[in-house]
Amino acid sequence: MDDIVVGIDIGTTKVCTLVARVEENMDLRIMGVGIEPSEGIRKGVIVDLGAAAGAISRSVQKAEQTSGLKIDSALVSLAGAHVSSINSRGVIGVAGDTVDEIDIERAMEAARTVAIPSSREIIHVIQRGFSLDGEDGIHQPIGMHGFRLEVEAHVITAASATVENLRKAVATAGVNAAQFVLNPLASAEVVLSDTERNMGAIVCDIGGGTTDLAIYVNGDVWHTMVLAVGGNHITQDIAHGLRLPLPVAEEIKKQHGNAIKADIGLDETFAVQPFGEDQPVRLSRRDLCHIIEARVEEIFDLTLQEIKRSGYDGLLPAGMILTGGSSQLTGMKQLASRVLGMPVRTAQPEKLIGLADKLHSPAYSTSVGLLHWAAALQALPYGSAGKGRKQKGESQNWDTIKNILRRLLP
Numbered sequence: 015m016d017d018i019v020v021g022i023d024i025g026t027t028k029v030c031t032l033v034a035r036v037e038e039n040m041d042l043r044i045m046g047v048g049i050e051p052s053e054g055i056r057k058g059v060i061v062d063l064g065a066a067a068g069a070i071s072r073s074v075q076k077a078e079q080t081s082g083l084k085i086d087s088a089l090v091s092l093a094g095a096h097v098s099s100i101n102s103r104g105v106i107g108v109a110g111d112t113v114d115e116i117d118i119e120r121a122m123e124a125a126r127t128v129a130i131p132s133s134r135e136i137i138h139v140i141q142r143g144f145s146l147d148g149e150d151g152i153h154q155p156i157g158m159h160g161f162r163l164e165v166e167a168h169v170i171t172a173a174s175a176t177v178e179n180l181r182k183a184v185a186t187a188g189v190n191a192a193q194f195v196l197n198p199l200a201s202a203e204v205v206l207s208d209t210e211r212n213m214g215a216i217v218c219d220i221g222g223g224t225t226d227l228a229i230y231v232n233g234d235v236w237h238t239m240v241l242a243v244g245g246n247h248i249t250q251d252i253a254h255g256l257r258l259p260l261p262v263a264e265e266i267k268k269q270h271g272n273a274i275k276a277d278i279g280l281d282e283t284f285a286v287q288p289f290g291e292d293q294p295v296r297l298s299r300r301d302l303c304h305i306i307e308a309r310v311e312e313i314f315d316l317t318l319q320e321i322k323r324s325g326y327d328g329l330l331p332a333g334m335i336l337t338g339g340s341s342q343l344t345g346m347k348q349l350a351s352r353v354l355g356m357p358v359r360t361a362q363p364e365k366l367i368g369l370a371d372k373l374h375s376p377a378y379s380t381s382v383g384l385l386h387w388a389a390a391l392q393a394l395p396y397g398s399a400g401k402g403r404k405q406k407g408e409s410q411n412w413d414t415i416k417n418i419l420r421r422l423l424p
């Protein structure tokens with residue numbers, strides 16, 4: 015079982031458990047798939063523990079049945095507006111003449127000791143760059159001479175209670191959550207190319223209840239953010255605006271929706287049965303797309319504000335990589351490009367082997383990203399993530415992981 019990796023993506027609309035075998039060249043052979051509609055989850059956060067645990071259990075069981083394997087440990091996705099990130103510096107005196115791995119560990123440890131309230135826990139500490147005796151921009155200081163080593167780190171924290179609920183829900187399904195991975199970081203492993211990562215780009219995963227953002231510059235993560243708005247809000251707006259039951263609004267959105275209302279002719283209509291009507295009526299498609307455009311524009315406006323807040327406005331020449339179930343909405347890419355003023359492409363998992371048909375869709379970028387992440391951790395010399403030996407918030411060997419993850423990229 016050493017080459018088996020497991021990921022559970024707990025989204026607002028679906029729970030997706032995947033089991034894969036890591037083959038030569040880190041190719042993933044999908045062996046088990048369990049996709050179940052979510053319950054008890056709003057905007058990426060558990061609001062009903064029993065219902066969420068039930069959906070997770072069903073998803074895990076399905077993946078066990080299809081793979082014929084027992085799942086006892088997995089990487090689990092994490093999102094929600096309770097996640098926040100700060101940049102921190104860790105400073106230490108170099109112990110010997112030259113910097114070694116232990117110095118780096120100590121510097122990372124120093125970066126972790128930022129003042130974090132007891133109600134929050136650290137999910138990731140990501141090292142980004144070093145300075146040695148005031149000399150900035152050092153990527154790999156091991157073996158270099160110096161006295162004072164500083165590491166620049168990106169620290170991602172989450173509300174402890176929310177994380178604990180997630181851990182509990184997964185445990186109820188009989189699975190140990192070996193490590194949590196922030197949604198946009200998992201998605202990025204699937205959709206971001208090496209060139210984009212180095213030049214500067216933003217990954218934007220628009221799901222049902224959240225929009226997950228991660229900004230990459232010079233090969234490293236510089237900013238992460240989870241916005242509590244997604245495709246479900248578009249559906250709710252349509253339901254309210256056109257007085258339709260939610261399932262009908264969802265269907266209409268997928269069939270007739272377009273994020274650019276100007277692309278729709280003034281005379282275009284579609285048939286639907288609103289509340290209080292005995293017969294189907296014809297409604298204006300432009301009215302529908304007007305509602306959609308307003309909400310999608312808001313999502314990208316918030317994204318733009320976030321980019322500005324991060325200080326990377328104008329420094330993302332590779333633009334935006336759009337993914338997540340809602341990126342399938344027609345006109346999404348064009349509207350993103352218009353609001354953000356940057357190139358935009360949509361992306362999804364590619365090149366999977368085995369039971370992968372369903373997974374070649376932008377809705378599964380996070381789910382497949384968890385497997386890449388688990389495969390990279392497993393390739394580490396000291397053990398596997400799927401076996402529960404990694405601790406929460408573990409950041410050691412990030413460089414090794416990063417190098418392995420980089421090799422995984424398309």
Ligand SMILES: Nc1ncnc2c1ncn2[C@@H]1O[C@H](COP(=O)(O)OP(=O)(O)OP(=O)(O)O)[C@@H](O)[C@H]1O
Pocket residue numbers: 024025026027028029057058093220221222223224225244245246249264267268271338339340341342343344376377378
């Ligand atoms: N063809 C389509 N056109 C428009 N929207 C779509 C289409 N297909 C799926 N969606 C939307 O995608 C959303 C679900 O996406 P996804 O599966 O990525 O969400 P999730 O991972 O469960 O949620 P989250 O990550 O936000 O917690 C739903 O709001 C759904 O309406």
Ligand SMILES: [Mg+2]
Pocket residue numbers: 025026197221222338380
């Ligand atoms: Mg998702």
